Amino acid sequence: MVLKTRNEGSGLLKHKVIRNKMRIARVLMKDPYLSSFIPETAWFSIKELERMLKKYKVAYVKPNKGLQGEGIIRIKSLPNKKFEISYSKKTKIKKFDSMVNKVIKLLDKRRDYLIQQGLDLATYENRPYDFRFLLVKHLDRWHLTMSSAKVAAMKDSIVTNVTYNSRWLPPDELQHSIYKVLNESDQTINPMATLRELMDLSYQIANTLGGQFPFYMLGLDLAVDKNGSIWFFEANTSPAIKPMKKVNDPKWFAIVKTALKDIEIQT
Ligand SMILES: Nc1ncnc2c1ncn2[C@@H]1O[C@H](COP(=O)(O)OP(=O)(O)O)[C@@H](O)[C@H]1O
Ligand SMILES: [Mg+2]
Structure with missing residues (x-):
């Protein structure tokens, strides 16, 4: 060899x-x-989150310097203007504004995050x-x-x-x-x-x-x-x-x- x-x-x-x-x-x-x-990948922002959800129905938010799947959030757009947000082992269904608040709350302020088209x-x-x-x-x-x-x-x-x-x-x-x-x-x-x-x-x-x-x-x-x-x-x-x-x-x-x-x- x-x-x-x-x-x-x-x-x-x-x-x-x-x-x-x-x-x-x-x-x-x-x-x-x-x-x-x-x-499709971009730096995280609320505007990008909204755009990706419209375009792909599912978006992933992840730390730019992530490791072993930690800190990853998945957001799904559901019918009737509801959103499913999943992180760790938890899943919650929320309206747009409270979904955004939850995402922001989950982010570690010291880290940069990406948003990506969900597959x-x-x-x-x-x-x-x-x-x-x-x-x-x-x-x-x-x-x-x-x-x-x-x-x-x-x-x-x-x-x-x-x-x-x-x-x-x-x-x-x-x-x-x-x-x-x-x-x-x-x-x-x-x-x-x-x-x-x-x-x-x-x-x-x-x-x-x-x-x-x-x-x-x-x-x-x-x-x-x-x-x-x-x-x-x-x-x-x-x-x-x-x-x-x-x-x-x-x-x-x-x-x-x-x-x-x-x-x-x-x-
Ligand atoms: N855009 C996406 N769509 C679907 N699943 C994803 C996406 N991004 C990440 N994942 C899932 O999360 C895992 C970890 O993501 P990755 O980008 O490899 O970050 P990490 O550095 O935490 O391993 C992937 O192996 C995949 O299972
Ligand atoms: Mg990986």
Whole structure:
């Protein structure tokens, strides 16, 4: 396997950790091909919230420097001018003004927030799912190493992050192979074609981001909606490696570990 050669003579590769979602999304949104895979994203404001709800019926509010699904709010526009607001495990139905007040109250004043077009994720055993693709750059090429499908713990979970959902279900029931989840999806999705599309997208994103930033590993969050369209959520520059071990060939875990020995992480 290619990854066993060290980057001779060049010393450690300096990998930059960037937690700023907007900074990364901007690069991809500027790309005419990749922009079509990114849900519409803007800085949070009440005006944007109102506009997104009119346009998409569902909007997600999330911290620009978020982690593990914490602090994410979903707002749904219901018939008869009511709005459903979900955060953590709670769901409330309110009129527009009191929904806005609630959203504002939930925001941490010290943080910046994004607002995003809400996607209707495909489901497995009625629970929404999305994916993690782990790529490492070695000898100047991106390698797709490990991947997994993350299935939410409950049918109305607003995020699929494993750490977040393991409050309700053991991690073993939250992570599966992508092919299995696509093949057994509640929606009819062509598993092989979709998997290939996702893999291709992961390389395109890694190449584009790797051309702009000093990145040597990326944990890409990708998704498929109920219509079978694929999407990109975020690029994690400090992705967890260990939880992926279970659903991947141990060979790949070892390859990643070896590749990471050449990388110096800069925060
Ligand atoms: N626009 C959206 N539509 C539907 N689900 C979303 C949206 N944004 C985020 N999510 C859900 O929330 C999860 C966490 O969002 P993400 O942007 O990856 O932030 P974090 O840094 O907290 O992981 C995603 O994996 C997905 O399950
Ligand atoms: Mg994420």
